[in-house]
Amino acid sequence: MGVSAVLVAGCGGSGGTSHAATKSTGAKSTAPAAPAARKLTFDLVKGVGETALGGDSACGYGEWNDGTFAIDKPYSKQTTFYREYSCYEKKGELFPNAAGQMSYAEFGSPAQATAYGNYTKTNISAVAVLVSDNAAVTVNIGYLTLNKMTLLKQVQQSCGGCGTVIAGPHASDPVPGHVDKS
Template identity: 80%
Template sequence: MRGTGMRWGMMVGLMAMTAAGAAGCGGSGGTPHAAAKTARRTKPAPVKPAPGRLTFDLVRGIGGTAFAGDRACGYGEWNNGTFAIGKPYSQQTSFYREYSCYEKKGEVFPNAAGQMSYAEFGTPAQATAYGNYTKTNISAVAVLVSENTAVTMNIGYLTVNKMTLLKQVQDTCGGCGTVIAGPHASDPVPGHVDKS
């Protein structure tokens, strides 16, 4: 009998605790099920990925692939020439490469020089100044400026849409930087009408 009384007392205590917990879960008159449904319906806002970093390896891969498939580029390569960047900007870079196309390998002069360039400047302010200069550079399609780095697309004989290619670079680095349009942003492929 004594064991039965203890069990009965424990059951009454558990029921009281369950009732109190149920009353507390619903808040002001709600039920535990309503609170659970509300929690399931409320989804967190999607988190936008942080922009990545613009690097030469990223640009080299995207640009090299695009230009290699261009029928107007018999042979292309990244080099440290300065066809596509003039003074004082060329003197402010700590690292510079440009992609040029030749009719065939071994030629001294490219037939489409500096189609795409990648430059790392000493400071973000220098990269921004270069980007702003591109607005008036008569050979520029556009430039992507991100921190102290700038990627420039220049008009030439190739059939690749340079504006599309630059936006692909920006998308690949997670939306990094700002695209600054140049004089040929609206006509980034051969057959353009020179508006300058």
């Protein structure tokens, strides 16, 4: 037994790798690890969303709020946490000129989040939704000029490829152009 301990120490000291030496010294493997998928959270979505939506010239001032403009019943009643990004002409206005451009919702269960995601296939204002576990991020057609499918893909990339994107009726025209602005 004393010999094997000497051999392990000898192997570790000769520049080779040993699991025993790695564990005892705390050394880390140099092999690249595959990027782990991160959980879809509001903080993650908020960071990506504010950068993209806040930089859109059609959004004078944007903010996340807990309104429910962008989520219909019964899904609004199933949420445990909900925020939506709305645009205003300027800070301090009471009513947004473009409500619910992007929304983040946490549901009571993954099944409820998936049901909401499947509902967006027919939601008249939806571009697409990203569903991951019990959370869903929706982008709506609105008046903003950025490509909303690109935004949703950026959210998905920021969480390591988490979830499934479900296309809505406006997935093929994610930049407004059909909106009557007269």
